[in-house]
Amino acid sequence: xxxxxxxxxxxxxxxxxxxxxxxxxxxxxxSRVEAALAAAGRSTAELRALxxxxxxxxxxxxxxxxxxxxLDALGIDPVVTVEVARLPVPGMVVALVAAAADxxxxxxxxxxxxx
Numbered sequence: 001x002x003x004x005x006x007x008x009x010x011x012x013x014x015x016x017x018x019x020x021x022x023x024x025x026x027x028x029x030x031s032r033v034e035a036a037l038a039a040a041g042r043s044t045a046e047l048r049a050l051x052x053x054x055x056x057x058x059x060x061x062x063x064x065x066x067x068x069x070x071l072d073a074l075g076i077d078p079v080v081t082v083e084v085a086r087l088p089v090p091g092m093v094v095a096l097v098a099a100a101a102d103x104x105x106x107x108x109x110x111x112x113x114x115x
Contacts, residue, residue: 001099002040006053007032008087008095019091022056023063029096030070042100044074049099052081056093 009017009025009032018024034044052067054060060081071077087095 001048001101002042004033004036004040004098004100006088006095006097007036008089008092010089010092014089016089016091020093022054022059022093023066025092025094026052026060026063026066027070029094030067033096033098037098037100040100042102044076046100046102047074047076047098048101050076050079051097052079053084053087053095053097054081054093055084055087057081057083059093 007029009028011017017028033047033050037044037047050071052060067079071079087093
């Protein structure tokens with residue numbers, strides 16, 4: 001299992017994008033999760049758990065369909081929502097923590113080329 005720590009709606013310099021906009025932050029965070037999976041040589045098919053961290057549960061509930069529609073399209077179901085007091089960047093209302101199983105062959109996981 002590989003865990004991708006809190007992924008939020010920030011640019012390459014760590015600046016928050018879409019301040020106080022839960023729908024946009026959720027969509028961008030999910031895109032960032034998908035990019036992190038791809039960069040690690042993994043696919044969304046390997047996603048086993050997705051934790052949604054939010055500072056505003058009521059606000060998130062109003063836009064949760066942004067996430068559920070994306071997960072349904074990808075065929076993914078594992079979501080847990082956790083309300084937190086704050087996130088790393090002021091104005092950030094959503095961050096995602098993902099866990100992916102390693103479904104590659106044992107030799108590939110060990111870095112051994114098949115013969």
